[in-house]
Amino acid sequence: MSATASQPDASYLLRKLHSFTGVLPVGAFLAEHFWSNSAALVNAAKYDEVSRDLQTIPFRPLVEWGVIFLPMLFHAVYGVYIWVRGKSNVSAYPWVGNWLYVAQRYTGLIAFAYIGWHLYTERWLTHGHSTYATVETDLRNPWYLTFFVVGILASSFHLGVGIWNFLCKWGLAATAKAQQAAGRLGVVIGVAFSVVGILIVLSFRLNWHPFSSYYLPK
């Protein structure tokens, strides 16, 4: 083989980058985001404190664009490119993996649409100063509520399957047994995110703060 061919093809690198960004930083950010928003389960004051802390990090625009918006945008756009180049056949071969393959594409799209809207309403319209009150107001709208729930479920599912895909596709879970275990891990992650996400929504919607006794004012 000639020396000129000693570098991987661009399609290889982009594909790997797509897979990688899904976990880092996108997946990690999602985890962080769910974690911060869990503050609502304590109470509104705690939520606003966490929110304020996040709004006051140094290099904020750089972090937001470099670690969150751009990777997510790339992951989404390249994901759509992958989608259109695939040709699903789940009606002929209704195996679990094949269902997940299809579902991963639709949930990705839903998650992307949701996140875009979520960013617009909670980040853009609030000029980066979202508070418990703004979210709570938004969630009174039943359409908002529905979209929140669907978006959270889709994102959680997409992340769970994505973790499984990542572990298989990077060869970190290579044997059949390891891939099964990776699948179970994906389920745990997907379910955990779904549950936490829904609890947060319920917290806003019902003004329900199960951990309010933890609260210590600053």
Added chain:
Amino acid sequence: MAETKRVIVKVKRQAAPKEPSRWEEFSLNWRPSMNVIICLRDIAENPVTRDGKKTTPITYDSNCLEEICGSCAMLINGKARMACSALVDQLDQPIRIEPLTKFPLVRDLAVDRQFMFESLKRVKAWIPIDGTYHLGEGPRVSPEVQEKGYPLSNCITCGNCLEVCPQVNEHNQFVGAAIISQVRLFNMHPTGAMNKSERLQALMGPGGVQECANAQNCVHACPKGIPLTESIAEVNRDAWKQALLGWLLG
């Protein structure tokens, strides 16, 4: 009149690559242990459709009839499988028989799977020996390696794993699971490992291992039960390690 048991078979016909396709239905005499090949042979001997129209025998590929040559892959009731081991008694009727869809059609059920053989060339799926003259014994191989390698070397290049893969299609030159698994096999062999990096390199090009999207259909469709998803995972790992270390360390 004594009713003999009938087998109803529907075959998708196409006279040539650019001709339109059509379905023909046949009614055949049932016999014990009948398989799809026997159906096609019956039609060849008496090419008359169910409604009495004369037609031509069906063109199809077959050779060993014991699922080891890889010739007779086709869609049977919508599923990619080998016709020789498709027993009529285990199939819903009418039995629908169609050509594989991921390869250029030749005629009727015959398709051209040259793409797979070209891919094998591309990934250098061979052990580069110096010559066939006497050079002594081969390298020692532990039974553990043999037991891993042997199932991989059972691949019959039937193309079923490509057929069922959502990532293999006209937009996409994905080589498919079979070829990736062969790379794993040759990289595993002590002599073959000397050219490991070249093979991985070939799989990091267009249509390479990155195109796998982990639907895992291949492993279900493989008639030889080859652990294809394991092969893809291992090759994937070797590939990114090589790319990363190559970039970092030269």
Added chain:
Amino acid sequence: MRQPKIIVVGGGLAGLMATIRAAESGIPVELFSIVPVKRSHSVCAQGGINAAKNQKGEGDTTDKHFDDTIYGGDFLANQPLVKRMCEAAPGIIDLLDRMGVMFNRTPEGLLDYRRFGGTLYHRTAFAGATTGQQLLYALDEQVRRHEAEGRVKKFEGWTFLSAVIDGGGVGRGVCAMDLRTMELKTFPADAAIFATGGIGAIFGRSTNSVVCTGSAQSALFQQGVDYANGEFIQVHPTAIPGEDKLRLMSESARGEGGRVWVPRNPAEKRRPKDIPQSDRFYFLEEWYPKYGNLVPRDIATRAIHRIVYQEKLGVDGQAAVYLDVTEIPRETLNRKLEGILEIYEKFLGVDPREEPMKVFPGMHYTMGGIWVNGEDQATAVPGIYAAGECEYQYHGANRLGANSLVSCIFGGGLAGSAAVKFAKSLEKGAEAAPASVFEAERKRQEEKNRKLLTQDGSENPITIWRELGDLMTEHVTVTRVNKNLQAADAKILALQERYKKINLSDRTKWSNQTLNFALELENMLILARVITLGALARNESRGAHYKPEFPDRDDANWLKTTRAKWVNNDIQLTYEPVDISLIKPRARRYDAVK
């Protein structure tokens, strides 16, 4: 300097080995095969490949391998080349090992060996129960490498129709047909090697693959390439009956401890598992205590026929006996025999690890084939070579199990080297042959095609083929009776007459398999007569050829090679002596010490 060119027809083990040898010497090779070479019939070989490496410390030697082969073949093989093959066998194993064949291994990482029929030594190297597939793939990979590097050009999906032979009687190339476009073309070459395999289709159902029709051998025969010992047809004792084909149950099942038996009581109603040992008849072990279940194939086949047809002890009154591997530990079965047991399970829906398999003999292999000299695989026509199952050289009157793979690779390599030498030695190669020779051959074949595609008639080629197969299986396999052989020949002649009136149900000119089959059928009918007439003439019993009227081997009159020639459009049998210069013929008995 002129660049010689070689053509190889057939992409099984022998053809691929010939291709590699020629390509390696720097001569371009054009390789023709009906199917992609990776799908050749060699993949069906299961059990293993013989070589006296003595890796079990049993004192095995290549001389003993040679003796077993000659003795197993009932002294009909010319001995010197067989000796060379047995001596080359260990080197062939080394070569395959270097090519990366996934042979089974011992804990030390060395090749493992198993026992096979007709020998007392562990001499058979194996890769699971799909050794042929593994070997073919190894050679296929090497050829693909040569192809990628420009030394080999493949013509897959082409069928050989005839050789191009010039006025001086020298082979100058081939005429072949593209099975997709149905285009006919001639290809000049300085030497052509034929490795066109078996002839199973002549017997209708056999263990052979669909492409094993013998059509190429027959076409060559009709062009002056003599055919030898056609009457020696191996019927494998243990095949799984099926309507489309007889699927082989490898000898390795017995090599690993499988036992053949029938219930002593023909009216037995119990399930095989419930029948106590005392009520089971292990007839091979009783009749042949020394070799037991591993007697040579002809012996085992006749024993099973005797059990079924004379003793009337067939399982459930059918033509079947039990082949029982249920006593072998499951782990051993899965490690060493998985491939073949899966075949049984897949095609019959019964797990042979739980229940004994029902098997019956089936046509398997032709010992006879294209006549070649005892030196370098050259046929009766200069410039034409033959190797592999399609030639007659190595197996005498009966082939030992696991000897075919070694003979294919040895013969193929020898033919490759010889063809290169011949091609280089020519002062003027195929390019010097007049274009009219090629033109005439193409015209002759085109005319045949034109006639078949346009003639109207009443006969169906598949029906004729079925009748031929039934006829040959009934009269020209295990037991041969002269009056039946005469009747069979008369019937083949009648089939040939009917063939003239065949009507093709497909007259298109694109991927027309019906036309190709009709062309093959004509050749099959002629080769069927060569086999039948050879059997009729040979009034003795030797190896696979058994005549109850002449139950003994007759060295005084019949220790000779049948050499059929095509003279005035008819078959003429001639005979030549067997080279027995190395081992003196002795009685062949497996029921006693040899």
